[in-house]
Every structure is written in structure tokens, then in C-alpha cells.
Amino acid sequence: MPLLMAFRRYWAFVFFAVLTLPTFGLVLPDLPAPARTVIEPEAHWWERAAERLDPWINNVFGFRGAVLVAHGTYEKWLGTTGSRRVLVGEKGQLFIKDQQALEQSVGQLVRPAMVRELADVATMLDAEMRRLGGTFVMFVPPNGATVNYELLPEYARNRRTSPTEYDLLRDEMKARGLAFVDVRPVIQAGKAGGPVQFLLDSHWNHRGSLLAYNAVMAAVGRLDLAVDPADAIGPPRPNMRGDLLRIMGSTKPDFPDVVYPLKAPYDGRQNLTPIEGVMPAADPKDPFPPHAQETGRPGPRVMLIGDSYTQHFWSGYLAQRTSAFAWMHHRNCRFDLNAVDRFKPDILIFAPSERFMPCRGAPERNPPPAAATPPRVSP
Structure with a gap:
């Protein structure tokens, strides 16, 4: 018996396409969304991923604007007070x-x-x-x-x-x-x-x-x-x-x-x-x-x-x-x-x-940008 029967193979392509949509969403045009407040995962995120990684995922997933608008529209249709946020x-x-x-x-x-x-x-x-x-x-x-x-x-x-x-x-x-x-x-x-x-x-x-x-x-x-x-x-x-x-x-x-x-x-x-x-x-x-x-x-x-x-x-x-x-x-x-x-x-x-106000680390002392040039002097 084949591992994946012929009439189900088309559904496999559909499921694969759905799973890759968020990846395409990272580069394709999207609806307006709130500004990202987290631009990188916290250090050692793997130690407490639910706390340290989730905020970053919530800020960068593909089609973020469309998903947030759809979610809000659905909640409003249900008659709720709006987003839980x-x-x-x-x-x-x-x-x-x-x-x-x-x-x-x-x-x-x-x-x-x-x-x-x-x-x-x-x-x-x-x-x-x-x-x-x-x-x-x-x-x-x-x-x-x-x-x-x-x-x-x-x-x-x-x-x-x-x-x-x-x-x-x-x-x-x-x-x-x-x-x-x-x-x-x-x-x-x-x-x-x-x-x-x-x-x-x-x-x-x-x-x-x-x-x-x-x-x-x-x-x-x-x-x-x-x-x-x-x-x-x-x-x-x-x-x-x-x-x-x-x-x-x-x-x-x-x-x-x-x-x-x-x-x-x-x-x-x-x-x-x-x-x-x-x-x-x-x-x-x-x-x-x-x-x-x-x-x-x-x-x-x-x-x-x-x-x-x-x-x-x-x-x-x-x-x-x-x-x-x-x-x-x-x-x-x-x-x-x-x-x-x-x-x-x-x-x-x-x-x-x-x-x-809460700190999630300490100030860093980073070197200047690699392509740095001397600051321009005011006229």
C-alpha cells in the first residue's frame, strides 16, 4: 500500500503551501500593523522560550498586519469589547x-x-x-x-x-x-x-x-x-x-x-x-x-x-x-x-x-559602525 495515496497527494501540496505562507509573509506586502516593540529574541531565549521568545515571534511573524486585522474583525463580529490587548x-x-x-x-x-x-x-x-x-x-x-x-x-x-x-x-x-x-x-x-x-x-x-x-x-x-x-x-x-x-x-x-x-x-x-x-x-x-x-x-x-x-x-x-x-x-x-x-x-x-520601564539587560558598550567616518563639523 503506498505511503500516500494518489487522491491525498494534492492535499499534501495544499498543506505544505499553507505552512509556508508565514515565510512568504516576511517579504510580501502586508496590511498596516502596530510598530514592532521587540526586534530580536532575548539572550538565552531557549532557557525560558515561552517568556523570552514569544514576544519576538509575536512581532515578526509573516502577514502580521493581516492576521491582526482579521482577528480584531472576528472578535468585533462576535460582539466582544475588541482585542484583549x-x-x-x-x-x-x-x-x-x-x-x-x-x-x-x-x-x-x-x-x-x-x-x-x-x-x-x-x-x-x-x-x-x-x-x-x-x-x-x-x-x-x-x-x-x-x-x-x-x-x-x-x-x-x-x-x-x-x-x-x-x-x-x-x-x-x-x-x-x-x-x-x-x-x-x-x-x-x-x-x-x-x-x-x-x-x-x-x-x-x-x-x-x-x-x-x-x-x-x-x-x-x-x-x-x-x-x-x-x-x-x-x-x-x-x-x-x-x-x-x-x-x-x-x-x-x-x-x-x-x-x-x-x-x-x-x-x-x-x-x-x-x-x-x-x-x-x-x-x-x-x-x-x-x-x-x-x-x-x-x-x-x-x-x-x-x-x-x-x-x-x-x-x-x-x-x-x-x-x-x-x-x-x-x-x-x-x-x-x-x-x-x-x-x-x-x-x-x-x-x-x-x-x-522594566530593564531586560544592561547598557552595552559597542564599537562604532564598521563604515564609520569622522563626524561632520557644524558650519
């Missing part, structure tokens, strides 16, 4: 639940050891800047659930306790004598003038971003680097897009969001000169490529170690207020520490967002 609050406000952000914001998740580990990294960066003769400051962009706590469902509001991890970090930094800006009060106060957080997206909007930017510049004693909101931010207009909406698999929200567009020249269309040989080489698929650029303007050299809350939101401000600025992702504390020494900033800002 998204919480629907009052007035249509969406909240991200990844990394236990909700529990973190309401004080149900408190990890003192994690806070101390993050403060250790801040201590290291402060010492690096003292050696270079510059200024160090840290701030943490808050979760949406921290900013718009009043829009959480009632059951979540009733679970709120203190202190939160954000509170512990603020107190730990103060105890160590390190510069730390708690931007929560200024952002909360800013809500009186309009939204500071997107409705359909996990990030703050340009109003909230600029309020935090000005608070940080005031804390380092550089009011000359502040940006007047009237000069930088245009009138609000409706917006129907957002990363949380995409995660839910929805293409049309029940309520429109509000976006405050940036005005020129703060809208990111400046002519900048890349500084080579400073930042580590990045994978072309990395959604968070590091960069260092000269602006051709007078001002200090500013370096920012952050994530998506500052990657694009702050670039227009820094391009108008600095002679050179650099940005790189914190990579959960595994950033290249030598890049700080190569760039030699006057001001170093460490800004991991609230739900990405």
Missing part, C-alpha cells in the same frame, strides 16, 4: 493593555526591584554626563491610563491604589540626587486646554508631547530651548486613525479622535546633515533606527534615549533649538552606552515610557 473606556477612549499597563497605572502592579534597576541605569548615565561635563535628566512619558484615569471603566478606577511604580521611581531618583521630571502634573493641568492623549492611539498627542518637552527643558535650566505652543501647534482637526484601532481590527471608530498638527518649521521637514560614525548600525527593518544629525543652527548638542513617545514627536522641536541632536531607542536598557561618548551631548535625556 485593548480596553474600551468611557467616551470611546481606548487603552493599551500590553505589558500590564493598566495594572501598572492603577497601582496593582508594583515592582520595587525593577524601579531600583532602572534607577541604576539612570545613575550610570548621570555619571557618564558628569565625566563629559554635560547635564543629565530623566522623565517618563505616562501611560494613557495614567493620563486619562477618569476615562477608565468604573471597575478599573475602583482598583486604584498608591504608590504606583511611577511614584516609586520619582522618589528613588530624588533619594539618589538625580534629575527627574515628573511630567504627570503638567500634562494633567494641560487637559484644561484640550486633549493631551489620543483617543484611538496609545500615545500622547502633540499638545501633551510639547507640554512635557517644555517641562524637561525648564528642569535643565534651558528655557531658551522651550517652544511656544502657539508657534508650533495648529488648530485641532478630526482624526480617524490610531494604533489601538488597528489592533482591534477596526477601520472606522465610533467617535472621531482629535489631532493637533505641527506647524512649519516644527513639522519635521528640515534639512539636516547626518553625523556618521556615532550611532550603532541598525537593521533596515528596525522601526526605531537610531540617528544623529546636525541642524546648522546655534545651540547645545542634545541626545535622547527614548522610544515611540519621543522618536517623531520631539524631532521637530530639537531640530529648531539645537546645533545637533541624536535619538536612539532604550531597548529596555540595552542601548549602546558608547554612543553617548561618541556624540558627546551637552544634554542627555533618558525617557523610557511608563509601560517600558
Whole structure:
């Protein structure tokens, strides 16, 4: 008897094709999907694969956008509240639940050891800047659930306790004598003038971003680097897009969001000169490529170690207020520490967002890129 009967051989080809689809999906066009937050497996992932490898697989599998949209559409058809990664609050406000952000914001998740580990990294960066003769400051962009706590469902509001991890970090930094800006009060106060957080997206909007930017510049004693909101931010207009909406698999929200567009020249269309040989080489698929650029303007050299809350939101401000600025992702504390020494900033800002505060390693000291050339001198 043949191992695989003739009428079943065609099905074998079908099954093989289905199994290879994810591989083709790595290179074929896909639907838009949330930005990848994990770009490589953790070290020694084979020791605890379910914990260390799964986050990477969830970020890189083929046809990721199509699968997430299909999954969200199916859940919505079933009448659920949407993706398990998204919480629907009052007035249509969406909240991200990844990394236990909700529990973190309401004080149900408190990890003192994690806070101390993050403060250790801040201590290291402060010492690096003292050696270079510059200024160090840290701030943490808050979760949406921290900013718009009043829009959480009632059951979540009733679970709120203190202190939160954000509170512990603020107190730990103060105890160590390190510069730390708690931007929560200024952002909360800013809500009186309009939204500071997107409705359909996990990030703050340009109003909230600029309020935090000005608070940080005031804390380092550089009011000359502040940006007047009237000069930088245009009138609000409706917006129907957002990363949380995409995660839910929805293409049309029940309520429109509000976006405050940036005005020129703060809208990111400046002519900048890349500084080579400073930042580590990045994978072309990395959604968070590091960069260092000269602006051709007078001002200090500013370096920012952050994530998506500052990657694009702050670039227009820094391009108008600095002679050179650099940005790189914190990579959960595994950033290249030598890049700080190569760039030699006057001001170093460490800004991991609230739900990405936990470290998954220590800063690394990597050599400059192989094709490095001497940095270009500002005119």
C-alpha cells in the first residue's frame, strides 16, 4: 500500500503551501500593523522560550498586519469589547493593555526591584554626563491610563491604589540626587486646554508631547530651548486613525479622535546633515533606527534615549533649538552606552515610557559602525 495515496497527494501540496505562507509573509506586502516593540529574541531565549521568545515571534511573524486585522474583525463580529490587548473606556477612549499597563497605572502592579534597576541605569548615565561635563535628566512619558484615569471603566478606577511604580521611581531618583521630571502634573493641568492623549492611539498627542518637552527643558535650566505652543501647534482637526484601532481590527471608530498638527518649521521637514560614525548600525527593518544629525543652527548638542513617545514627536522641536541632536531607542536598557561618548551631548535625556520601564539587560558598550567616518563639523 503506498505511503500516500494518489487522491491525498494534492492535499499534501495544499498543506505544505499553507505552512509556508508565514515565510512568504516576511517579504510580501502586508496590511498596516502596530510598530514592532521587540526586534530580536532575548539572550538565552531557549532557557525560558515561552517568556523570552514569544514576544519576538509575536512581532515578526509573516502577514502580521493581516492576521491582526482579521482577528480584531472576528472578535468585533462576535460582539466582544475588541482585542484583549485593548480596553474600551468611557467616551470611546481606548487603552493599551500590553505589558500590564493598566495594572501598572492603577497601582496593582508594583515592582520595587525593577524601579531600583532602572534607577541604576539612570545613575550610570548621570555619571557618564558628569565625566563629559554635560547635564543629565530623566522623565517618563505616562501611560494613557495614567493620563486619562477618569476615562477608565468604573471597575478599573475602583482598583486604584498608591504608590504606583511611577511614584516609586520619582522618589528613588530624588533619594539618589538625580534629575527627574515628573511630567504627570503638567500634562494633567494641560487637559484644561484640550486633549493631551489620543483617543484611538496609545500615545500622547502633540499638545501633551510639547507640554512635557517644555517641562524637561525648564528642569535643565534651558528655557531658551522651550517652544511656544502657539508657534508650533495648529488648530485641532478630526482624526480617524490610531494604533489601538488597528489592533482591534477596526477601520472606522465610533467617535472621531482629535489631532493637533505641527506647524512649519516644527513639522519635521528640515534639512539636516547626518553625523556618521556615532550611532550603532541598525537593521533596515528596525522601526526605531537610531540617528544623529546636525541642524546648522546655534545651540547645545542634545541626545535622547527614548522610544515611540519621543522618536517623531520631539524631532521637530530639537531640530529648531539645537546645533545637533541624536535619538536612539532604550531597548529596555540595552542601548549602546558608547554612543553617548561618541556624540558627546551637552544634554542627555533618558525617557523610557511608563509601560517600558522594566530593564531586560544592561547598557552595552559597542564599537562604532564598521563604515564609520569622522563626524561632520557644524558650519
